[in-house]
Amino acid sequence: METRRDIFQAIADPTRRAILVLIAMQAMTPNALAEHFHTSRQAVSKHLKVLAECELVKPELSGREIYYQLEIGKMKEIDTWLEPFRKIWADRFNQLDDVLATLKKQQNEK
Amino acid sequence: METRRDIFQAIADPTRRAILVLIAMQAMTPNALAEHFHTSRQAVSKHLKVLAECELVKPELSGREIYYQLEIGKMKEIDTWLEPFRKIWADRFNQLDDVLATLKKQQNEK
């Protein structure tokens, strides 16, 4: 219960990832979201709670309904963590580029 | 036990993320990795097994030692999932850009 919430742990669950995708299009209520999955509204509510705790989602009250909307900013944290790795695969790609360039040069010199 | 391995679930664990970062720099053995954490070699081995199962890491045998190296390619799956969201925050940034441009224009027209 008093588990520290972590954004990576939040997106580990497939249902929560799907919720984020749906909400990205348009803010939705728990009931509306639940219709997209094979689970109860309460289960969706729990997922929303987790997402809200790590600020990936924000509730917006409207009468007795609650529209949850995406907080895109927090998603950047994942992107930030990924950054150094992205750098690595970009470098590898450049290395491959060099190899190809060398091969081409050799062929031209034939 | 025969749980389907998922890359998002794999990076949900902080220790596993740390392992990926360490290995990104240089291939390492389970023992060497364990020294960086407050856990046993066996625990690290289990994490490596999870990472290997979703092809984030690849074992390379060398005598009685096993060097685990990063398989950078799989990391792209995370990047791919993130792509549409990145698009969203880029759009918001552009919208902000538009707002700033409009404000500037209005100021110039004064």
Next chain:
DNA sequence: TAGTTGCGCAACCAGATAATTGCGCTTATA
């Protein structure tokens, strides 16, 4: 006002996780 709808919260449960401990196997070293 009475009944319905949309929610969140608490209790409970089965299955998954991470970590420890104890092996046994293989490879290096004295």
Next chain:
DNA sequence: TATAAGCGCAATTATCTGGTTGCGCAACTA
């Protein structure tokens, strides 16, 4: 050859997780 080092695997355990059910409360509606 005997001993030590590096591993992976299996069994065990405490904890976490996702799901369901049953409330109770606030807000619409007939």
